[in-house]
């Protein structure tokens with residue numbers, strides 16, 4: 019967790035418990051053009067720049083069945099987020115808002131998700147559009163977009 023992010027007036031932090039209930043494994047790394055949080059889009063744009071998702075061994079075989087032009091849900095760990103705010107003052111809001119009413123990266127478990135278009139697959143690298151995270155963001159999971167998955171189930 020980065021404690022570099024200063025609190026804004028009105029924001030409230032709590033003591034984040036250091037114990038953990040789940041053990042997550044990073045299954046890859048996301049490569050994007052953005053080196054600083056302030057350069058990232060607030061949400062991914064389907065017409066945004068092409069980014070790469072690198073899959074670590076031993077998970078390459080788990081890509082079988084993925085097809086270009088499909089929509090994928092990408093889950094990632096917003097590793098530079100502080101995790102202790104319960105009330106936040108995002109830019110443009112006058113009053114503090116509860117963390118669970120926001121899609122802010124600052125949350126107890128900083129999981130981000132984006133719906134991306136799979137542009138192509140080059141071995142262990144996926145080319146996608148629609149991301150909003152920093153270069154080097156750890157990858158947690160990939161799933162077919164729910165709508166596409168449900169359509170495939172019915173056909």
Ligand code: SAM
Nearest residue numbers: 055058059060096097098099123130131151152
């Ligand atoms: N699309 C995801 C969601 O809705 O769950 C994330 C949205 S969050 C508002 C996106 C912002 O998080 C970016 O604009 C950037 O400021 C910040 N961010 C991106 N990558 C990050 C990282 N690895 N660690 C911490 N903050 C990050």
